[in-house]
Amino acid sequence: xxxxxxxxxxxxxxxxxxxxxxxxxxxxxxxxxxxxxxxxxxxxxxxxxxxxxxxxxxxxxxxxxxxxxxxxxxxxxxxxxxxxxxxxxxxxxxxxxxxxxxxxxxxxxxxxxxxxxxxxxxxxxxxxxxxxxxxxxxxxxxxxxxxxxxxxxxxxxxxxxxxxxxxxxxxxxxxxxxxxxxxxxxxxxxxxxxxxxxxxxxxxxxxxxxxxxxxxxxxxxxxxxxxxxxxxxxxxxxxxxxxxxxxxxxxxxxxxxxxxxxxxxxxxxxxxxxxxxxxxxxxxxxxxxxxxxxxxxxxxxxxxxxxxxxxxxxxxxxxxxxxxxxxxxxxxxxxxxxxxxxxx
Numbered sequence: 001x002x003x004x005x006x007x008x009x010x011x012x013x014x015x016x017x018x019x020x021x022x023x024x025x026x027x028x029x030x031x032x033x034x035x036x037x038x039x040x041x042x043x044x045x046x047x048x049x050x051x052x053x054x055x056x057x058x059x060x061x062x063x064x065x066x067x068x069x070x071x072x073x074x075x076x077x078x079x080x081x082x083x084x085x086x087x088x089x090x091x092x093x094x095x096x097x098x099x100x101x102x103x104x105x106x107x108x109x110x111x112x113x114x115x116x117x118x119x120x121x122x123x124x125x126x127x128x129x130x131x132x133x134x135x136x137x138x139x140x141x142x143x144x145x146x147x148x149x150x151x152x153x154x155x156x157x158x159x160x161x162x163x164x165x166x167x168x169x170x171x172x173x174x175x176x177x178x179x180x181x182x183x184x185x186x187x188x189x190x191x192x193x194x195x196x197x198x199x200x201x202x203x204x205x206x207x208x209x210x211x212x213x214x215x216x217x218x219x220x221x222x223x224x225x226x227x228x229x230x231x232x233x234x235x236x237x238x239x240x241x242x243x244x245x246x247x248x249x250x251x252x253x254x255x256x257x258x259x260x261x262x263x264x265x266x267x268x269x270x271x272x273x274x275x276x277x278x279x280x281x282x283x284x285x286x287x288x289x290x291x292x293x294x295x296x297x298x299x300x301x302x303x304x305x306x307x308x309x310x311x312x313x314x315x316x317x318x319x320x321x322x323x324x325x326x327x328x329x330x331x332x333x334x335x336x337x338x339x340x341x342x343x344x
Contacts, residue, residue, distance in 0.1 A: 053340040054290035054333050058298075059083035060281035060343070064261065071261050077128045079282060083257070084132075086344045087284045094135055100254055101199060103137030108197035108252075112204050112220050113145045113154035119271035120154035121203045121259050125282075129201065129257065130165055144168045144192045146223045168192050175226045183328075185242035187225035189249070199254045202288070206260035206279060206295055208268040212236035213311045213318030215269050216295045217256040217288035218331075221249050235316050241324035244288065244331055256291050258283035265302040277302060289324045289332025290339045296321065 061079045066072050084096040101107055109129060111121035130141050141164055145151055148169035152158055158167045173196070175188035193200065204220040211232045212219055218240050222228035225246075231239030244250060260282055266275035279298070285291035296318055300310055311317050325334040333339055 053338050054287035055087060055285065055340045055342060056290050056294045057083050057087045057284040058281060058341065058343045059086065062280060064280040065278060071124055073124055076124055080128055082344055083282045083284045086342060093132055097132050097136035101133060101136055101138055105138060105198040106140040106142060106196055107133055107138050108142045108144055108192065108200040110200050110202050110220060110223060111143060111145050112223065113150035114269055115271040116153040117155055118273065119205060119207055119264055119268065121205055122261050123155040125259050125261065126203065134164060139164045141165045142168055142192060142196055146170050148172055180246040182245040183242035184239050185231065185246065187227055187243065187246065189246060190224045193224050193252060194248045197252060200252045202253050202256040204258050206258050206283065206298065207264035208266050208299055210268060211316065212240065213316040214296050214299055216258055216292045218244050218292050218320065218324055224249055235319060237320040238323045240320040241329050241331065244324060245329060256285050256288055258291060258295060265299050266308065287332035289321060289334050292321045293334040293339065294341055
């Protein structure tokens with residue numbers, strides 16, 4: 001019997017409200033991909049909203065690099081802590097992370113490593129997030145992307161022995177044999193996502209994309225499927241939105257932390273240092289559409305400052321962001337009046 005059918009049947013036969021709630025909790029834990037150990041509560045999504053608005057935190061530190069070109073790890077951890085505390089509205093980093101994850105879960109960090117060093121998710125940032133997760137009681141962390149070679153080219157040491165941290169490329173983990181389908185998207189989903197991770201933190205990079213306009217939270221989901229090359233027509237619209245509707249991607253992604261320590265306003269997704277700039281910041285959101293909308297505008301602002309044409313003028317406006325927000329998808333909000341943009 002399919003697991004979703006079993007879930008529905010169990011709820012339907014729950015004898016009363018109390019039984020219904022017990023059944024719902026047990027079934028939800030089972031559907032999460034692995035049963036959590038006894039006594040561990042089923043995690044509750046953050047759902048951070050203020051007066052119905054999706055919160056997007058932009059945390060920046062002009063002194064992140066000091067007098068050199070390298071990011072200062074001490075300042076970066078303070079930036080990360082400030083971003084998370086502001087997003088969650090709490091007084092300590094540990095409190096912020098314990099609202100996001102629960103001990104006993106396997107937490108996946110979905111990095112973006114296609115561009116190698118320079119325009120991939122920062123190894124420093126991933127190490128700091130991993131440290132904070134371990135302090136919050138997470139003993140199993142999976143850092144993953146499409147290929148082992150991509151992870152290595154971005155600076156992740158796959159052979160290193162770090163307590164509680166694994167590196168997995170989809171080429172070694174494999175993909176599910178049955179297609180996940182929504183709208184224009186029909187893809188095999190990574191087993192790392194479907195079978196290993198209970199929760200995922202999405203870690204894209206703030207950068208331009210030569211076909212899709214920008215590659216941020218929504219586009220980073222392409223690293224979870226076997227056939228992203230099929231979905232770049234029409235500036236990725238509606239393909240990017242449809243891929244994000246695939247159940248494992250939609251249900252397991254808890255938060256997006258967009259790496260803007262070094263951002264890129266042209267020439268992406270490959271690393272083009274001549275079109276990069278030290279944004280020196282992070283974007284944090286639960287709503288991937290709101291984050292993409294804000295990130296897109298930041299890239300457009302930088303293009304305008306440098307006298308470059310807008311993405312729309314070049315025929316690569318990321319219209320999939322609006323599609324992801326429409327009545328058919330409801331993945332988040334692209335309406336500025338419904339986005340709480342918090343700069344800290």
